[in-house]
Amino acid sequence: xxxxxxxxxxxxxxxxxxxxxxxxxxxxxxxxxxxxxxxxxxxxxxxxxxxxxxxxxxxxxxxxxxxxxxxxxxxxxxxxxxxxxxxxxxxxxxxxxxxxxxxxxxxxx
Amino acid sequence: xxxxxxxxxxxxxxxxxxxxxxxxxxxxxxxxxxxxxxxxxxxxxxxxxxxxxxxxxxxxxxxxxxxxxxxxxxxxxxxxxxxxxxxxxxxxxxxxxxxxxxxxxxxxxxxxxxxxxxxxxxxxxxxxxxxxxxxxxxxxxxxxxxxxxxxxxxxxxxxxxxxxxxxxxxxxxxxxxxxxxxxxxxxxxxxxxxxxxxxxxxxxxxxxxxxxxxxxxxxxxxxxxxxxxxxxxxxxxxxxxxxxxxxxxxxxxxxxxxxxxxxxxxxxxxxxxxxxxxxxxxxxxxxxxxxxxxxxxxxxxxxxxxxxxxxxxxxxxxxxxxxxxxxxxxxxxxxxxxxxxxxxxxxxxxxxxxxxxxxxxxxxxxxxxxxxxxxxxxxxxxxxxxxxxxxxxxxxxxxxxxxxxxxxxxxxxxxxxxxxxxxxxxxxxxxxxxxxxxxxxxxxxxxxxxxxxxxxxxxxxxxxxxxxxxxxxxxxxxxxxxxxxxxxxxxxxxxxxxxxxxxxxxxxxxxxxxxxxxxxxxxxxxxxxxxxxxxxxxxxxxxxxxxxxxxxxxxxxxxxxxxxxxxxxxxxxxxxxxxxxxxxxxxxxxxxxxxxxxxxxxxxxxxxxxxxxxxxxxxxxxxxxxxxxxxxxxxxxxxxxxxxxxxxxxxxxxxxxxxxxxxxxxxxxxxxxxxxxxxxxxxxxxxxxxxxxxxxxxxxxxxxxxxxxxxxxxxxxxxxxxxxxxxxxxxxxxxxxxxxxxxxxxxxxxxxxxxxxxxxxxxxxxxxxxxxxxxxxxxxxxxxxxxxxxxxxxxxxxxxxxxxxxxxxxxxxxxxxxxxxxxxxxxxxxxxxxxxxxxxxxxxxxxxxxxxxxxxxxxxxxxxxxxxxxxxxxxxxxxxxx
Numbered sequence: 001x002x003x004x005x006x007x008x009x010x011x012x013x014x015x016x017x018x019x020x021x022x023x024x025x026x027x028x029x030x031x032x033x034x035x036x037x038x039x040x041x042x043x044x045x046x047x048x049x050x051x052x053x054x055x056x057x058x059x060x061x062x063x064x065x066x067x068x069x070x071x072x073x074x075x076x077x078x079x080x081x082x083x084x085x086x087x088x089x090x091x092x093x094x095x096x097x098x099x100x101x102x103x104x105x106x107x108x109x
Numbered sequence: 110x111x112x113x114x115x116x117x118x119x120x121x122x123x124x125x126x127x128x129x130x131x132x133x134x135x136x137x138x139x140x141x142x143x144x145x146x147x148x149x150x151x152x153x154x155x156x157x158x159x160x161x162x163x164x165x166x167x168x169x170x171x172x173x174x175x176x177x178x179x180x181x182x183x184x185x186x187x188x189x190x191x192x193x194x195x196x197x198x199x200x201x202x203x204x205x206x207x208x209x210x211x212x213x214x215x216x217x218x219x220x221x222x223x224x225x226x227x228x229x230x231x232x233x234x235x236x237x238x239x240x241x242x243x244x245x246x247x248x249x250x251x252x253x254x255x256x257x258x259x260x261x262x263x264x265x266x267x268x269x270x271x272x273x274x275x276x277x278x279x280x281x282x283x284x285x286x287x288x289x290x291x292x293x294x295x296x297x298x299x300x301x302x303x304x305x306x307x308x309x310x311x312x313x314x315x316x317x318x319x320x321x322x323x324x325x326x327x328x329x330x331x332x333x334x335x336x337x338x339x340x341x342x343x344x345x346x347x348x349x350x351x352x353x354x355x356x357x358x359x360x361x362x363x364x365x366x367x368x369x370x371x372x373x374x375x376x377x378x379x380x381x382x383x384x385x386x387x388x389x390x391x392x393x394x395x396x397x398x399x400x401x402x403x404x405x406x407x408x409x410x411x412x413x414x415x416x417x418x419x420x421x422x423x424x425x426x427x428x429x430x431x432x433x434x435x436x437x438x439x440x441x442x443x444x445x446x447x448x449x450x451x452x453x454x455x456x457x458x459x460x461x462x463x464x465x466x467x468x469x470x471x472x473x474x475x476x477x478x479x480x481x482x483x484x485x486x487x488x489x490x491x492x493x494x495x496x497x498x499x500x501x502x503x504x505x506x507x508x509x510x511x512x513x514x515x516x517x518x519x520x521x522x523x524x525x526x527x528x529x530x531x532x533x534x535x536x537x538x539x540x541x542x543x544x545x546x547x548x549x550x551x552x553x554x555x556x557x558x559x560x561x562x563x564x565x566x567x568x569x570x571x572x573x574x575x576x577x578x579x580x581x582x583x584x585x586x587x588x589x590x591x592x593x594x595x596x597x598x599x600x601x602x603x604x605x606x607x608x609x610x611x612x613x614x615x616x617x618x619x620x621x622x623x624x625x626x627x628x629x630x631x632x633x634x635x636x637x638x639x640x641x642x643x644x645x646x647x648x649x650x651x652x653x654x655x656x657x658x659x660x661x662x663x664x665x666x667x668x669x670x671x672x673x674x675x676x677x678x679x680x681x682x683x684x685x686x687x688x689x690x691x692x693x694x695x696x697x698x699x700x701x702x703x704x705x706x707x708x709x710x711x712x713x714x715x716x717x718x719x720x721x722x723x724x725x726x727x728x729x730x731x732x733x734x735x736x737x738x739x740x741x742x743x744x745x746x747x748x749x750x751x752x753x754x755x756x757x758x759x760x761x762x763x764x765x766x767x768x769x770x771x772x773x774x775x776x777x778x779x780x781x782x783x784x785x786x787x788x789x790x791x792x793x794x795x796x797x798x799x800x801x802x803x804x805x806x807x808x809x810x811x812x813x814x815x816x817x818x819x820x821x822x823x824x825x826x827x828x829x830x831x832x833x834x835x836x837x838x839x840x841x842x843x844x845x846x847x848x849x850x851x852x853x854x855x856x857x858x859x860x861x862x863x864x865x866x867x868x869x870x871x872x873x874x875x876x877x878x879x880x881x882x883x884x885x886x887x888x889x890x891x892x893x894x895x896x897x898x899x900x901x902x903x904x905x906x907x908x909x910x911x912x913x914x915x916x917x918x919x920x921x922x923x924x925x926x927x928x929x930x931x932x933x934x935x936x937x938x939x940x941x942x943x944x945x946x947x948x949x950x951x952x953x954x955x956x957x958x959x960x961x962x963x964x965x966x967x968x969x970x971x972x973x974x975x976x977x978x979x980x981x982x983x984x985x986x987x988x989x990x991x
Binding site: 027074 | 129130132133134136137139140141144
């Protein structure tokens with residue numbers, strides 16, 4: 001099975017989308033969230049997830065902050081920023097546009 | 110982890126983020142294990158935490174740093190690949206940077222660096238400015254102590270006045286029978302050191318009570334530098350005594366820190382209280398500077414006015430009885446407060462304009478070098494146009510190309526700066542060692558410190574920007590399509606090169622013009638007749654442990670005449686061109702004195718003969734002639750007072766301080782001789798007998814005198830050791846405190862002019878060489894670039910002369926334009942130079958023609974190879990290769 005996250009834009013979209021619905025989430029929850037919703041079809045690897053999170057935070061789409069969990073540990077949770085919401089819309093539109101195009105090609109074939 | 114990511118980590122965000130990333134990943138791991146994942150598998154999935162850290166942090170900074178590193182390495186390779194060009198560029202820039210840094214080092218040490226005292230900005234020198242003899246103004250910095258004391262009283266509570274004498278090279282001896290030593294000594298107020306915020310390294314410094322009564326406390330403080338050099342930092346120095354004149358002084362302490370006096374350029378070793386000078390009570394002895402420090406809340410202008418009023422009242426009182434017009438002129442003076450944050454010394458006033466001139470010359474040379482390197486690099490960039498065009502078409506940004514070329518420039522600038530600093534570290538002390546008149550050699554504190562370092566860095570950056578930006582901008586304008594097709598506009602890129610040539614020639618003209626003027630000045634001064642013959646003459650300052658009657662001095666002289674190699678010997682109270690003068694207004698036939706000072710010297714019979722000053726009429730002194738009574742005058746004196754008629758047998762008088770008049774009969778007339786300064790016209794002079802009688806008719810006893818010897822040795826200094834011994838052999842009480850060849854004393858007069866001439870010749874040579882290389886380089890480059898065009902022209906029948914004209918026409922235009930610019934700037938700036946010149950006008954036509962001729966010569970020399978290359982182009986060969 002090909003790795004879904006090898007498609008670059010897809011990972012960003014997935015992270016944005018899941019944070020749009022359930023925020024705030026920490027990294028592990030994002031990872032398992034994507035896995036659950038896609039019925040195990042899509043797996044995000046840690047090695048891709050965290051650099052992506054930091055890059056998106058750097059770009060201002062996400063806001064990260066530290067929360068205290070009941071067990072006394074700290075966890076870093078992320079939520080969408082207004083810029084992230086805009087980015088989500090744009091990414092979604094682009095994705096739909098691309099998949100529609102791909103579908104058309106498939107139908108024709 | 111690579112070195113770059115380590116740099117990246119410290120550059121951005123830093124450790125806080127690293128630890129946060131670690132914590133975040135730890136918490137991730139915890140979650141995974143809690144939700145039932147295999148711990149080992151979870152760890153594996155996470156991988157090396159460092160990897161995340163790098164990826165998260167470096168995704169922006171790393172590529173930038175990496176590409177910078179790549180460009181730097183590439184630039185370095187280019188520098189190394191073009192070894193000859195790079196070496197030429199580095200050397201010429203190194204010379205320019207080194208010379209500029211050395212000039213800055215000197216200027217900083219002498220004129221800018223604040224004294225190592227507390228709050229140096231609040232240190233002023235009190236000066237008087239009055240109309241001078243010939244239209245200009247004259248600044249007086251010397252004060253008498255009684256006048257100083259009155260001024261100090263007048264501004265008490267508002268400002269503190271500090272008296273510091275000029276630094277005198279003085280004779281002291283540490284043990285009763287030891288040889289004399291020369292040490293720079295200053296008389297200073299007792300409160301000087303506390304006001305300067307200085308402390309003692311050992312012992313104590315002066316207090317106000319050390320400076321309360323004349324002759325009251327024979328104590329001395331020494332500088333740290335002198336303590337180190339003379340005593341090897343021996344703490345037992347406190348309590349040691351030395352003898353100066355008749356007085357024995359005790360050292361009470363050593364100053365902590367680098368402070369070595371306020372006379373920048375002279376390092377003072379020993380300080381004694383002003384009250385120990387016998388001049389402290391004389392109203393007419395001007396022997397010290399007045400320094401001032403404002404107290405908090407003082408009104409500056411009010412203090413100045415109070416000082417001016419007090420000084421004027423004092424002078425009016427002192428000069429009671431002086432002719433009205435002399436008094437008027439003298440009192441028409443303005444009192445000034447000038448910053449003394451960097452000290453106050455004669456060296457500063459003598460060398461201020463010379464050093465700035467030197468700095469200007471070095472800056473011009475540096476600019477010429479910059480223009481050269483800019484042209485070299487532009488030429489090199491031209492030959493890399495195809496490479497650059499390929500880069501652009503492959504997607505390299507313009508900014509990246511600029512950086513690529515600039516980095517090459519940075520390498521060259523860095524190498525040049527390193528070589529330049531090495532040059533400066535040698536050059537600055539070398540120049541100081543040239544400011545070495547035997548009468549008062551300069552010593553400057555020349556630290557290699559933060560100020561100098563920042564100057565060198567700043568200069569390097571500036572230089573890299575100047576010469577690097579030209580080729581870099583040219584590169585960034587590359588049109589890849591045109592370049593790769595080979596149809597690039599060949600003229601566009603040469604316009605800038607010719608502009609640079611034009612600038613180079615203009616700068617070169619200025620350097621040459623200044624050089625010509627300085628060399629002529631030095632020549633005129635050296636060839637100027639001094640009126641006596643200094644060759645083979647030795648000057649010995651002799652001192653005796655106690656005052657000696659004239660007969661004993663005569664005996665000593667007689668002994669020296671018997672020494673083999675001594676031709677003749679005579680005594681005087683001073684020597685010619687010593688920098689010191691005795692002068693008075695004189696009166697003829699009871700008339701009031703006119704305003705021309707007569708310079709005076711006491712001499713023994715035979716002195717005129719030793720010096721070879723011709724006796725024109727009358728006779729020399731005889732042993733029975735005494736002061737007051739007989740006098741010998743010079744021609745200038747006879748012109749001034751007797752309309753040039755023979756003065757022998759005439760009389761004149763000196764009005765002395767107590768309204769007495771001393772009368773003299775002129776027994777001889779002699780030739781004019783330089784007395785105080787070779788720059789000035791030979792002054793009216795009067796010579797008096799060395800043998801002087803006091804009011805009671807008793808002969809005056811002298812503790813010191815000058816013995817002038819004419820020797821038969823071609824180098825009179827070779828007799829120094831023998832003479833030192835013979836002086837003591839003649840009489841045990843006598844010592845030599847100073848021994849100099851008269852030729853050295855004469856040369857000391859023109860040290861500044863010699864230095865300027867020497868250094869400017871050096872810079873002129875460098876400037877000419879650089880300009881020549883620049884011309885050659887650009888012309889050669891343009892011939893190479895146009896070889897196809899030239900080939901075609903020759904193929905269709907162009908003659909060699911036509912080709913030569915073709916390749917040189919723009920160059921000739923650029924050189925002419927540059928020379929014209931230089932000429933105009935030189936004429937405009939001429940009056941800035943005039944103060945440093947002697948008997949030559951900065952606007953003199955010949956002085957302007959010389960640089961033009963030199964530039965024309967070097968331009969022809971630089972053009973010939975390129976022209977030859979052009980006319981020897983074989984059209985067939987050329988066209989076939991394209």
